Amino acid sequence: MKYLACLITLAATPALADEAWVTNEKDNTISVIDIATQEVTRTIETGERPRGITFSKDFSRVYICASDSNTVQVMNPETGEILNDLPSGEDPEQFVLHPDDRHLYIANENDAVTTVVDVQDRKVVAQIDVGIEPEGMAVSPDGKVAIATSETTSMAHWIDTATHQLFANTLVDSRPRHAEFTADGAQLWVSAEIGGTITVFTTADQAEVGKVHFAIPGVNQDLIQPVGFRFSPDGTKAYVALGPANHVAVVNTQTLEVEKYILVGRRVWHLAFSPDNSLIFTTNGVSGDVTVIDAATDEPVKSIKVGRFPWGVAMRPTPAN
Amino acid sequence: MSARLIALRAILLREALRFTQQRSRFIAALVRPLVWLFVFAAGFRAALGLSITPPYQTYITYETYILPGLCGMICLFNGMQSSLSLVYDREMGAMRLLLTSPLPRWWLLFAKLIAGAVVAVLQCVAFLGIAAIYGIRLPLVGYLAILPAILIAALMLGALGLLLSSRIRQLENFAGVMNFVIFPVFFLSSALYPLWKMREAGPLLADLCALNPFTQAVELIRFAAYGQANLPALGWTVLAFVLFAALGVRGYDPGRGLTKSKG
Numbered sequence: 334m335k336y337l338a339c340l341i342t343l344a345a346t347p348a349l350a351d352e353a354w355v356t357n358e359k360d361n362t363i364s365v366i367d368i369a370t371q372e373v374t375r376t377i378e379t380g381e382r383p384r385g386i387t388f389s390k391d392f393s394r395v396y397i398c399a400s401d402s403n404t405v406q407v408m409n410p411e412t413g414e415i416l417n418d419l420p421s422g423e424d425p426e427q428f429v430l431h432p433d434d435r436h437l438y439i440a441n442e443n444d445a446v447t448t449v450v451d452v453q454d455r456k457v458v459a460q461i462d463v464g465i466e467p468e469g470m471a472v473s474p475d476g477k478v479a480i481a482t483s484e485t486t487s488m489a490h491w492i493d494t495a496t497h498q499l500f501a502n503t504l505v506d507s508r509p510r511h512a513e514f515t516a517d518g519a520q521l522w523v524s525a526e527i528g529g530t531i532t533v534f535t536t537a538d539q540a541e542v543g544k545v546h547f548a549i550p551g552v553n554q555d556l557i558q559p560v561g562f563r564f565s566p567d568g569t570k571a572y573v574a575l576g577p578a579n580h581v582a583v584v585n586t587q588t589l590e591v592e593k594y595i596l597v598g599r600r601v602w603h604l605a606f607s608p609d610n611s612l613i614f615t616t617n618g619v620s621g622d623v624t625v626i627d628a629a630t631d632e633p634v635k636s637i638k639v640g641r642f643p644w645g646v647a648m649r650p651t652p653a654n
Numbered sequence: 655m656s657a658r659l660i661a662l663r664a665i666l667l668r669e670a671l672r673f674t675q676q677r678s679r680f681i682a683a684l685v686r687p688l689v690w691l692f693v694f695a696a697g698f699r700a701a702l703g704l705s706i707t708p709p710y711q712t713y714i715t716y717e718t719y720i721l722p723g724l725c726g727m728i729c730l731f732n733g734m735q736s737s738l739s740l741v742y743d744r745e746m747g748a749m750r751l752l753l754t755s756p757l758p759r760w761w762l763l764f765a766k767l768i769a770g771a772v773v774a775v776l777q778c779v780a781f782l783g784i785a786a787i788y789g790i791r792l793p794l795v796g797y798l799a800i801l802p803a804i805l806i807a808a809l810m811l812g813a814l815g816l817l818l819s820s821r822i823r824q825l826e827n828f829a830g831v832m833n834f835v836i837f838p839v840f841f842l843s844s845a846l847y848p849l850w851k852m853r854e855a856g857p858l859l860a861d862l863c864a865l866n867p868f869t870q871a872v873e874l875i876r877f878a879a880y881g882q883a884n885l886p887a888l889g890w891t892v893l894a895f896v897l898f899a900a901l902g903v904r905g906y907d908p909g910r911g912l913t914k915s916k917g
Contacts, residue, residue: 552702579702579713596703596713624712636712 351607352649353614354395354410355623356383357640363397364623364639366614368607368648371625371635377413380406385427385470386645389452390434395647396452398425398439405439405450410649420457422448427511427645429470429479431494438479438492440467447481447490449497459497463490469523471512473536482509482523489523489532491539501539505532510560511603515586516568524559526576531559533589543589545573545582552578561603565628566610572626574601574615581615583631593631597624602643608650616643661757662765669769672739673776679735683777684784686731687724691785695720707848709880717790721782722876723845725800726868728781729774729808730840734832736770737815741822753906760903767812767899774808775801795881803878807871810891813898814867820905843869844876867894 351368361383365375380399383406388395394416397406405419405428421428422441425448429438436458439448447467449459464483471480472494479492482505489512491501506528513522514536521534522545531545547557558576564586565572571584577600583593598617605614606628613626622636623643673680695717703713710718743752752762782797792800818835842859843866844852853860863869870890877884 556702596715598713599702633712636706 351609351651353605353607353623354386354388354647354649355614355616355639355643356386356397356645357621358382358384358618358642358644360640360642362640364643366623366637366639368612371637373637373639375413376640377408379408379415380404380418384644385425386647387428387430388647388649389430392649394452395649396428396430396437398428398645400424400426400442405437407452417455419450419452419455420448421450422446422457422460426468427470429472431472431479432474432476436494438470438472438481440470440481442466442468442484445483447479447492461492461497461499463492463499464488464502469510469512471514471521473514473521474516474518478514478536480512480514480521480523482512484508484510484526487525487528489521489534503532503534503539503541506530506544511562513562513564515564522562522571524562524573526558526560529554529557529559531562531571531573531584545571545584545589545591547573547575547578547582547591549575549578549580549594552580560601563604563606563613566606572604572613574604576600576602577619579617581613581626595626595631595633597626597633598622598636603645605646605648608648614646614648616646618642618644657757658761661755661762662768665752665762665765666769666772669766669773673773680777680780683728683732683735684780687727687781688784690720690724690727691717691790692788704848705850707850709877709882709884711880715790717785719848720846721785721790721792722800722879723843723872725778725781725804725875726807726811726843726845726872727840728777729771729804729811729871730836730868732770732774732777732808733811733813733815734818734836735815736766736773736812737819740766740816740819744819759906763816763903763906764899767809767816770812770815771805771808774812775804778804792879793881796879799878799881800875803875806888806891806895807875810867810871810895810898813895813902816902817898817905820902839866839868842866843872845869845872867891870894 353366355364363377364373367374379397380402382401383397384400385398395408395410399406403423405421407416421439424443425439426442427440437450445465447461447463451458463481464486466484467481468484469482479494481490487507489503490499493500505523506525508527509523510526511524522531524531533543535542557578559573560576562571562573573582579599580594582591585592597615599619601615601617603616613628615624621641622638624636625634627634698716842863852863870887873884874887874891
């Protein structure tokens, strides 16, 4: 009887494993990948066209940009149940959670605004006019600066998070898609999809300090479209998804030179490190899979089928007991 | 040591001696697949990656895809070369001498096959080493697992060569047979392109490729290169080896084969 009780308890307990959560833009679902087994263990329904995805600091909630439902959904990651919707403004595509764990900065592509939402009160705190078709969102590690990149205006807009006012606009190359601060907050990197570059700024004076260029032998330059990227935990490398070029570039953050190109699936869009930083998961939109890269060797090890047009990816570590 | 083992050792040593002394043969055996790898595969580079088919777990470049096929190519040419040397030996006398020994003929031919297969394995090891320096690498376990697979493939293709050599009377005829055997066997296989690609071109072509024992040998090598056993490919390759070897030995039977026809 005791064994039976143990078995029932085990069966009722959610699997204790690090997970990668992947939004499938055309399936209106999230694929949950068990990082240890590298297999999809759950598929959870969401609102229409899920794209941006991020977890709360304690991983008790997951926020999902349901772009065509014009909302940000808040989900219980244990049960997959939608807890509530947030007033996100129209067509939310990407967002970033402020280090205070309370404010979401959301890019509203169709309205040319950035919406700031208080996730506790579920209220819009501010709407900030930015350039046309905002997409990339970032917040500095100290939480003082938020960035919105506008695809059509080709700018990075610098927002003072205390006043919710723009205090600088900096030009980047055509169609900026994604922005990230370095871990120390000293630099801001912005990728430009059509321009095919990443522009690097110093945060203190918003001055451009360099550009990253890409070239893959045998691949037409037009196909090289940098989109999502992440810094390695030690800050020495940046991994850049190159869209229809089907490669991830490994960039030396000191020299801004590309050290390696890693072959992944078709139209690689975003990527994320596993919680233990040993693996990188890339979302490959057209091939409908996620490529796993060994971060120690920078070699691709496996591609895992998920839903149609995977877009964003966020990591959920093993729940602490 | 029994007489059979002495004979086996002698034939192995003779083949090893040839292998080490005929440097041009060794270089030629390496240059052929290297040209395919560095020139042909570069042209078909598929920089955007090939679709995932087993045993591959993710997207690969064309160079990675054809590596096992080129190991198969080394075995194929080595098998044919070995059979060419059989015809030569038979014409020039060395083989005649060997076949007059009191040991069973099948054993002598089998020893010859083993010796040829070991040479093929050595050539493949050198080829894989150069490919690794160039940056086309296998998983570590693959470098071990691929060796027996190459040996089996080389034995099967050596047996095919043995069968052919048992049917050829003169050295001059050999070039024609090479053209009629090597090219169809190599191109109608999965060495250069995956079977699904052939199926797109036509189901008949894909079926012919699947039936080709060389395809099975290449797939055996391909799966072994990634630490996996492809049992159907192994079964078909072994079956083809048994069949070719039996027919080849029968061809060398004085009562039935060439010796009889020469009177």
